[in-house]
Amino acid sequence: MAHPDAYFRRLSRHFGPQYWWPGRSRWEVMVGAILTQNTAWRNVELAIAELRRRHLLSRAAMLAAPVAELRAAIRSAGFQRQKARYLQALAAWVQEHHGGKLTRLFRQPTAIVRKELLALPGIGPETADSILLYAGGHASFVVDAYTVRLLSRHGEAAAQGPGDGYAAIQSWVAAGLGQDVGRLQEMHALIVATGKEFCRKSAPRCTRCPLEPLLPPAAVMLRHQPFASREA
Ligand code: SF4
Structure with a gap:
């Protein structure tokens, strides 16, 4: 289990600022x-x-x-x-x-x-x-499919909760990143970027991913296999 801030720092270092969400108003x-x-x-x-x-x-x-x-x-x-x-x-x-x-x-x-x-x-x-x-600029973290997939693969307890673990993931992120709206905005955008580039649905690219060091030991041993087959 890693602290949400560890995810944030690694992803920020790798991707840089995301400037998300685009919109003129x-x-x-x-x-x-x-x-x-x-x-x-x-x-x-x-x-x-x-x-x-x-x-x-x-x-x-x-x-x-x-x-x-x-x-x-x-x-x-x-x-x-x-x-x-x-x-x-x-x-x-x-x-x-x-x-x-x-x-x-x-x-x-x-x-x-x-x-x-x-x-x-x-x-x-x-x-x-x-x-x-x-x-609205409210500290309300967005939990999407990318977030659930990534945190589940990392064995974070928040993502293993009942149902889709939506509220549990929100609490886990809030406990780690606090009420800082800018960081919460950035965290969501960084997770989306990770999901698109590395943490893909059927063939995650763990060996090139900045979050690879945060994988739990059992997942590291299996990282060259498709996650879908492990979950079956
Ligand atoms: S290390 Fe693997 S499981 Fe973790 S976020 Fe990256 S691609 Fe996904």
Whole structure:
């Protein structure tokens, strides 16, 4: 078992600053958090560019637009029928419950904002925490599939909890990195970078990975074998 800070330092040294999440405004980050569900980031970039080109990126424009036009604009991100509905529901909720002001929304305590977001259609824990952490500046770590896979392979107890261990991983990271929003933002981005480059689903590249020294002994012995076969 290693301290979260050990992961952070090794990954920071290897990858450097990630400057994540890209977005020109907090609302754009929120839109991206919904559009990125079940698709690659490149597709989200295309959808956001198309929303911008059609002048549909603001909350007011999104609410006023015919839903067919909104769907057409975000087609590249997939699931456009559902995502258009989620975006309009989120925009309407900000207008109706927070006077159209994101400052008003995000100045509430983290637990309240999280609960409100989770009550909206299409927003689960990962999307809610992405919005909290990157749009709202709240210390709410994002646990995605990359995080679960990486920590499970490293035998970290937080990832072995009941269910998907979401809350346990959040607590483990918070206990190690504290409430420093900048570090939590960076930690998530670094884990994503690791997942893409090294900690792949079926063929992890442990021998080249900066986290290889943090693997538990049993995993080190097996590191040349695909993890999928070990888990079977
Ligand atoms: S690739 Fe190997 S060393 Fe790197 S994070 Fe994944 S399991 Fe750990």
